[in-house]
Amino acid sequence: MILQRTAKNNDKVRLKEMKAMEASAAKNVKTALFSPFVIKLLVIMFVVEFVKGALLLTILPVYMAVVLGASAYAIGWTLAAQYIGDNALRAPVGWIIDRIGYRACMLSGVLVTFASVVIIAVAGHYAWTITACALLGLGTAPLWPCVITGATEVAGDEGKGTVLSVVHLAWLSGTGIGPVVINFFLKGSEFGPAFRILLGCMTVVVVVALLLPGRKQREAERAANMDGDGSKGNGKGWLEHASAYFREVRASLTVSPLLFPAMFLQTFAIGILSPILTLYARQELSLTPTQFSLFLIAGGAVTVVLLVPVGKLVDKYGTKFFLAAGFGLGAATLFLFTFTRSLYVLYGYVTLIGMAYACIIPAWNVLIAAAVPEEKRGAIWGFFLTIEGLGSVIGPIVSGKLWDVFGPRVPFMTSGGVLALLFVLQLLLVQRSGKEERMKAG
Secondary structure (H helix, E strand, C coil): CHHHHHHHHHHHHHHHHHHHHHHHHHHHHHHHHCCHHHHHHHHHHHHHHHHHHHHHHHHHHHHHHHHCCCCHHHHHHHHHHHHHHHHHCHHHHHHHHHHHCCHHHHHHHHHHHHHHHHHHHHCCCHHHHHHHHHHHHHHHCCHHHHHHHHHHHHHCHHHHHHHHHHHHHHHHHHHHHHHHHHHCCCECCECHHHHHHHHHHHHHHHHHHHCCCCCCHHHHHHHHHHHCCCCCCCCCCHHHHHHHHHHHHHHHCCCCCCHHHHHHHHHHHHHHHCCCHHHHHHHHCCCCHHHHHHHHHHHHHHHHHHHHHHHHHHHHHCCHHHHHHHHHHHHHHHHHHCCCCCHHHHHHHHHHHHHHHHHHHHHHHHHHHCCCCHHHHHHHHHHHHHHHHHHHHHHHHHHHHHHHHHCCHHHHHHHHHHHHHHHHHHHHHHHHHHHHHHHHHC
């Protein structure tokens, strides 16, 4: 009896300790989400994605197709120029964040982004449009490494799913609201009012970027211990330090080889849809700007509403169920999408796609974040985002060619097929991860 009572008391003590730990973790996550630093990062993420969404999803496809008479393939290459510029600097930006902090990285990026919007607004030649899209990509390259590195660093391991859900909430809100709002400022072939709105938004972003902290004290100390001002210490130049740094990154990164094609395919599936979604809505479905706005809201609002709750569930129950549900539902819905012309059925399909991505986004990013060592957080995130960015580059190019050669239905079916492949890959990834955890426990 005494032993039984002692065991029960021990169980009660452990239960209280677990509840106290959960409450402490929840409090830490809440504190992180409402810290001034994270709020500034989220504001920048939302506004920049608002501008990008308005440009890439609404203004440029219509302007290039109607005014410039460009083919879907040409539009795909123009959008790809933005992704190429974005992808080219993501890994180096991750290293720079680790070395010099957030303010210099983000401020330089938003200034280049501002310049790209100005060029698109004032120049009418097609070559300048491509150049401006490439600059837009270069300018937004620091965005994701800065925001993800900073947010996950503040949130800690207990709140990765929640904080990454909030980051993607800011991203999706900006990307979704931008095309919707900008439709109200488009008057036929008159784009002036829309561009003025976007330039005003970029002015706000520049001001917020100026308020970000510079290099953190621990980074300054680490740099001082390594080589002082860069010319002292052990005598190595910055190129040697960069090379040594990335060798350490490679040595500290132990992930399944399947993760890299999966990261590529995840963004490739979205990239296929990005240049042709507006064309399909306008040319194949004959939707008005207002109907198209509702079309975007139907999917985007569901994703935005569900992201944070799903993120909390992912933190509690893990990624397996949500990845399987998201990829499976998304694949099935995209296969069926182009087989109906009923507007109400299409709204239902878009809502299901929004639910699928509400499951995929937090679970996928927790899966990726688990592979990121804390001491190389910026560089690893930059490296991972570079791989994902390749899918964003190649997706629009492939999409435009599929549209021109095989018709409007094929890009949607291809995207669905990629999600079906990801359904299989994530099962293998989760299974492998489970085996590794059991081996470590043993």
